[in-house]
Amino acid sequence: MTLKAIKFTPEVMLSAPRRSPAVPSPDGKRALFTVSTYSFESHKKTAQIRVLDIESGQSKVLVEDLGASEPNWVGEDEFVYLKGWEKGKTVIVVDSVSKPGEGRYDVATIDGVLGNLKVKKLPSGRIALACSALATPDGRLANPEAEKKPYSSAKIYTGLFVRHWDTWLTENRNSIWYGALEKREGKFELLGNGLTNALAGTGLSSPVPPFGGTGDFDISAKGLVFVAKDPKIDPAIYTKTDLYFVPIVEFTEPKPPSPKIIETLCLEGYTQSPVFSHCGRKVAFTRMRSRQYESDKPRVLLLRDVDNIAPAEEFFETKDGEGAWDYRPESLIWSADDSTLYATAEHQGRTLVWELPADPVHAKDLPTEVKTVEGSVGDIRLLGDSSKKLFVTSTSLIDNSCYSVIDPSHGTASVVSSGSKQGKTFGLNRSSCGEIWFKGAGGYPVHALVLRPSNFDKNKKYPLAFLIHGGPQGAWLDGWSTRWNPAIFAEQGYVVVTPNPTGSSGYGMALQDGIQGEWGGRPYNDLMACFEHIADNLPYVDTNRAVALGASYGGYMINWIQGHPLGRKFKALVCHDGVFSTLNQWSTEELFFPIHDFEGTIYDNREAYEKWDPAQHVNEWATPQLIIHSELDYRLPITEGLSPFNILQAKGIPSKLLMFPDENHWVIKPENSLVWHREVLNWINKYSGIEEETTLTDRTK
Template sequence: MALWKAVLGAALLVKQVHAFDVEGMLAAPRRSNANVNPSGVREKALEMLRGKLIGVQELALFSSTSYNWTAGKSKTTWHFLDVKSGNVSEAPIDSGVSEVVWVGATNTSVLYINGTNDEVPGGVTLYMADFGEEFAPKLVASLNAPFSGLKAVQTESGAIHFAVNSLAYKNGSAYNEELVTAAKSTGQVYNANFIRHWDTYITAERYAVFSGVLSSGYGGLSLEGDLKNLLVGVNGSVTRPETPVQPFGDSGDYDISPDGCTVAFLTKAPELPKANYTASYIYIVPHDASEAPVAVNGPGSSAPENAQGGSASPRWSPDGKKLAYAQQDGIAYESDRFKLYVASIDGLNAEVSTVAEDWDSSPSSIAWSHDGKDLWVVSELYAANRLYIVPADAEASFTPKKITGASPNLADFTLLPSGEALISASSTWSSKIFYTQGPSSSPRILFSAHTVDNELAGLLPNSTTNFWYTGGDGSQIQTFVYYPSNFTTDTKWPMVFMIHGGPQSSQGDTWSTRWNLRLWAEQGFVVFVPQFTGTPSYGQNFTDAITNNWAGTPYRDFEALFSHIEENVDYVDTNRAVAAGASFGAFSINWIQGHALGRKFKALVSHDGKSNQFGAYATDELWFIQHDQNGTLWDDRENYAVWDPMTHAKNFSTPQFIVHNDLDYRVVQSDGVALFNVLQSLGVASRFLHFPDEGHWVVGRDNSLVWHEHIFNWIRYWVGLEDELIGEGVIDQ
């Protein structure tokens, strides 16, 4: 509550320039999380390029990328955040810099990646610099591929040991697409599953972690020898090793020990086909690749026998003697509960112990306290990421207490010398919030985007609320509500009934440029977003309850919510309701279309949703459908048939807008095309939008603009807020 009031007070000081709209949201600065200098102690004042002196004890860096619609270009700038005062100043870093890490002889020295390389097309360069001196970056390495994911530590000798990742050939060398001669044929032949993933066809290359050393010599630091591929020694008997794990893995999939001698990384289980299993293991390997990697928690390790699933967040303790990580039990279930583990490391030997094993929560990121006694972990509760402290030797029955509240939604954190955390967060009313908080201290806000970005001016915390209602099978269901800026209870508002994707994911009070719920509300609607059966962060049993139950309990949850709104929310006109959803949410829309609830909506919107369960095996990650349908199509056909929307096609009658993109390999485009063809054949008002260059998500700004324009026009038209549908650019017969 204290943080909410602080943000509200700051926002009231900002003059609203214009209403929150699509163009503004897409152009507004997109800021990275804040990266604080390691010790938080500065040796001298920082001299800015403008000659401005600021003296602070704790300094953080973050990047900011804005878009200019007129020029059609993005611009990236880097900024300092004074953690003591909250002052923000521009940093003297070139816009071509993609990553910066604090490392070196002083507390103000950095190593960074520049995304260009004059010597090698497609390569990158590494530079050292010190903000505490005259800023004079020095080239220390020219790398021959588009490496990213920089992590680095300084050793006792003064050398810097670092790790990066890149695609690599089968022989282990780094892959650089710009140096490859294109084949005359575009044909690709496969002999195993996983021919494509997310939005890309799989090629012969795999991502790998590479290690390198910057050693001291005449003239300063320079690259010593060649980079070494640390995954080469993993025996991929069925699945070749890959780190980061695609499609969303990043530098969080590996970590360097504080002395720079050992690297921990995770990769998919080499003995299992990765299309059918989620299992992955943590490995440790010498930074110099002098020995083959050894699995910490794979088969034959000291890890508990039940720990067979996906692994995450390997993190070294401050003394380098322990390694914390999280792992699931389920070998083919991506939404199983993550449990905490700590491995005692001696060379390449590991002894694994469980931590707070009975805690019914799923940690997603981990950091060690400065004294190595506790783990600071992020875990979701009630659709919001919270920060917890867990003793590294906690008994199974230990229940951690949360440090942070429900809003804003935590994205990342860094520990400060004070014992507090510098937290990067967001909400539906602010795209980035930086604040500090500790176990016994109140939140102290340093920065909130909506107080400085004209594009977000006018957004306030009080535009969002939530309530609980009794779902279809008696469970308590949390629902988030979003209001337009001119909301008043004296008006009867049309409503948007929003169904989130996953299904094992949540949609709470967090910022998004793809599904910004405040922007939907600003179209003149009150938006309701239920966290229905299957949503994580409400206990693992609640998440598991959607298995083989896709349109059973969740559909009854939707019916119960609609009835609750009809009976209890006087300011909503349920006769002017629309429903929308993406992925699983779109599947639910397609299911609703064929059932009684569908007749209560004036219009529907489905984005990349499944309409044909018998085509489920066209997806990429087979473990997902086989788990959620509790079997295979050939042995358990009835599990697929029972939740097939097309079975109820004769009931389709509500106007529906369909989006389905060409590069969507999660839910293939034919599902959307088939649905559109059926609706058109039945004479149901419908439109179909696709983007040839987009996948499951629409990420291009120009494409996103079109997406929003057409969908908002569609929902506003069918509830009487617009007089006609968009005609320009629409293809007809």
């Protein structure tokens, strides 16, 4: 039974069940998904694998096990999943949807941590499977938990890229492992000698850390395609990743053939999202042009035939090399008959589904938008092996998980299941959502999403919560977040405005690329214009009681604002894992980031780093500020939080430091996240006057 929240609070958000994207069955009638829940009463997490009846929208529990994950269909009724086991081992398990638990059995126990499971039925009837796991330098399966611990904790390096995201690098690397399941005497068996390392001896690693997953590889009856960093260039300096094909027929080959690189002519940046056609011969994928720009525009490409490899063909190619489609495609899938591709891409604060012919020769017109439910799409799949419909997982500003069925041919979209009953469980509703457009500093249009309290009264005035996104090449979307959720602030009594200024994605590459060499310039001026637009055009917003918050680049902008006139417009500021000094950008791990955004290295173009350095303006700092930073944040070392806090304290400016020793660039652990939210809300509520209003209201009850 689902209980409706009296008020949407951090506790409600963080303890709400979290659903994974759902995987439709071959006949399109059911879908597998996982759901995890954290209890602040027991201080424990629970996890389930569930099956959804797509027609009724009802679901039932199949597996209840904290270690169970990644369910995949291996028949109309059977599914396989991974189960984490003791001492870093993983069990491959098969179960039945109609009789869960009764026919459950272990297929194999693997001495390592497996993840990113993919399966494919082969013409022989066998089930090919591929997954990721760490490999030792000599290609063996690595299991750090079972290794003998060294007596010394010393780490020695002689090259760049010594740590990444939240981990100091070791000699072990990600690799893709394959195998085959065959049913014998009613049960699946893992054939041969278990799993085989597809990349052994190649010097290649996939998926690409820190965020690579199932989107970095795919399998078919023809073999394996995968994305890997170019081993000949430094991964700290360059973003180049290549696509490779390995011909594998039975998925029992003890030694796979050498990978074949796929040429892409003038494109040599990030490669992402390879996906085989259903016939198994073609591969669609995306690739960026620049080898030193992580947020460059991905182009859609086609590898026409893996049996006769030739350079990939680009969709919407132009003579100037810019590409005609101005948006950034992310994931791709093929239609059942391989005639159409569907892509996800951001567009003006939302992630939508787009349709295009599956051959560049026929792609004369730009992709067309496919009707979806409100919000942002996170995952698209076919509704069954031969269906013309799509099964979509999405979220919105008010809904944490929505499964829907889309019919592109008829332009219809219908909700199958919503994790929060489209916001009702949280006491949220769509009428609270809005948006504004205003003129940026250069006269160009700039967009912002607006979220009002659920009990909004247009005759009242509400303090402003001004949220600044990170990236900087990113955007606020009409989507759900458990880290920066606008509804949390709105339900405290704020009108929340989330602007997407220069540097934001989803509005064309000119706006996004306009931030290069302009970190504190055009984006700051756009934010100034947004604040003025709110003051002049939203009578229900009290800008005299405004607060501003940001993380990562948004944290940089908070520190920049603090030293400039916009900083005096706010009663309080919150900086999460922000840049204090741009001169310290070379303490990060991915050096290609500052090289691109500051147009060169710090030793070749120091003036560009100095120009937009918040630390140069600390004499102007005056607004109360909360600093949040974590010790495992290797993107921005903790000194970037300690330095501004020390300055605020030394200057006598009201300030507070919140530090997490066990979090990275994000605060993920539920108990830590709850503290984060309480500290942030207490800070802004104190200075905006909401705390006083709440106290007065409580006294009059």
